Amino acid sequence: MEYMERALELASHAAGMVSPRPPVGCVLVKDGEIVGEGFTTPSPGPHAEVSALREAGDRARGSHAYTTLEPCNHHGNTPPCTDALLNAGVATVTAAIQDPDPRVDGNGIRRLKSAGIEVTNHASGEHTARAWDLIEGFARLTKTRRPLVIAKYAMSLDGKIATRTGDSQWITSEIARERVHRQRAQADAIMVGSGTVLADNPRLTARPGGEPTDIPRPRLRVLVDTTGQIPPSARMFWEPGAVLIVYATRSEDAGPLIGLPDNVEKLELPSGYGGVDLVMLIDEMGSRGIGTVIVEGGGRLIGSLIDLGLIDKIEAYIAPVIIGGVEAPGPVAGEGTEKLRDAPRLERVTTQSLGPDTLITGYVPGHTDHIPESNA
Ligand code: AOF
Numbered sequence: 001m002e003y004m005e006r007a008l009e010l011a012s013h014a015a016g017m018v019s020p021r022p023p024v025g026c027v028l029v030k031d032g033e034i035v036g037e038g039f040t041t042p043s044p045g046p047h048a049e050v051s052a053l054r055e056a057g058d059r060a061r062g063s064h065a066y067t068t069l070e071p072c073n074h075h076g077n078t079p080p081c082t083d084a085l086l087n088a089g090v091a092t093v094t095a096a097i098q099d100p101d102p103r104v105d106g107n108g109i110r111r112l113k114s115a116g117i118e119v120t121n122h123a124s125g126e127h128t129a130r131a132w133d134l135i136e137g138f139a140r141l142t143k144t145r146r147p148l149v150i151a152k153y154a155m156s157l158d159g160k161i162a163t164r165t166g167d168s169q170w171i172t173s174e175i176a177r178e179r180v181h182r183q184r185a186q187a188d189a190i191m192v193g194s195g196t197v198l199a200d201n202p203r204l205t206a207r208p209g210g211e212p213t214d215i216p217r218p219r220l221r222v223l224v225d226t227t228g229q230i231p232p233s234a235r236m237f238w239e240p241g242a243v244l245i246v247y248a249t250r251s252e253d254a255g256p257l258i259g260l261p262d263n264v265e266k267l268e269l270p271s272g273y274g275g276v277d278l279v280m281l282i283d284e285m286g287s288r289g290i291g292t293v294i295v296e297g298g299g300r301l302i303g304s305l306i307d308l309g310l311i312d313k314i315e316a317y318i319a320p321v322i323i324g325g326v327e328a329p330g331p332v333a334g335e336g337t338e339k340l341r342d343a344p345r346l347e348r349v350t351t352q353s354l355g356p357d358t359l360i361t362g363y364v365p366g367h368t369d370h371i372p373e374s375n376a
């Protein structure tokens with residue numbers, strides 16, 4: 001197997017589990033054989049390289065390291081991985097991408113080179129892109145102290161997310177829905193508004209292959225319930241894993257927010273455009289070390305976030321079905337744009353087929369400053 005491919009697979013096990021750290025994978029190869037593998041653990045556990053070195057033991061000497069991210073060269077919560085690699089006598093290092101953390105930013109590679117180690121970035125374009133995708137939330141958090149906020153929705157070809165009676169199960173095919181579950185498992189948080197919970201009563205857990213994950217994922221499920229409308233019986237509260245309910249100040253009448261299990265935390269924020277102060281909410285998530293948050297609806301919450309300029313990236317799943325009806329809701333409400341020339345036209349757009357459906361992704365203009373030039 002391609003070693004960088006394996007390193008990326010290892011890194012994906014850490015995705016959604018280790019923020020504010022980036023998920024990284026590392027493989028050590030000697031005489032054509034893998035002698036050590038590792039991925040990032042939650043702080044203050046070891047980084048990927050150190051996990052792999054521990055597994056390899058003495059066999060690390062003279063081995064070739066493949067990492068999905070430049071090894072760190074600073075004392076954070078753990079000592080530098082560059083020192084660990086040098087002390088273990090690793091012969092060469094291949095790193096897919098540079099670490100955007102300003103404390104590293106090429107210093108890890110320079111340090112290894114100056115110690116006489118051959119360092120290459122002989123990763124294919126595809127590997128580089130995947131390595132980048134894995135740490136995108138980390139890069140955003142490092143540069144802006146805010147998470148990458150992704151609006152995700154599934155809609156019909158005529159731009160509806162449900163019928164006029166509220167029926168929405170299912171618009172997209174199983175292939176597309178499976179991808180959503182795998183993506184949920186790799187996000188740090190998922191967020192919805194109260195309308196979505198009232199309409200669909202979702203669990204909001206990741207169930208790749210139809211099964212819940214061993215460790216509850218995503219790590220945090222956030223409900224924006226401005227006026228405290230959601231009853232304690234909502235399914236999302238009773239699944240394993242942390243839940244954050246956000247509601248607006250003035251809530252003596254936020255009665256239903258009692259009788260909830262211990263995994264549910266309540267956060268009161270000042271009221272603001274569209275409900276609670278969403279800028280404060282996104283900042284709060286950043287300060288909790290959340291690197292990626294997927295907003296899964298509904299249209300009101302996504303619309304308010306877009307109006308406020310808080311959405312970075314859109315992931316639209318489009319199914320070839322026509323729902324019709326003026327009353328049937330669309331994915332983005334809010335105030336919207338008055339003039340078409342002012343509407344955010346997405347950049348870096350990609351299109352992908354998922355069975356009968358199409359996934360279109362893109363970035364909101366002005367929200368790409370976390371992406372390095374080399375990935376432009
Ligand atoms: C690596 N390998 O597996 C990871 C790296 O303060 P700490 O110990 O939590 O370190 C976090 C920083 O280390 C993070 O900002 C990033 O620069 C780097 N992450 N580096 O060599 C890894 N996760």
Ligand code: ZN
Pocket residue numbers: 047048049071072073079080081082
């Ligand atoms: Zn490190």
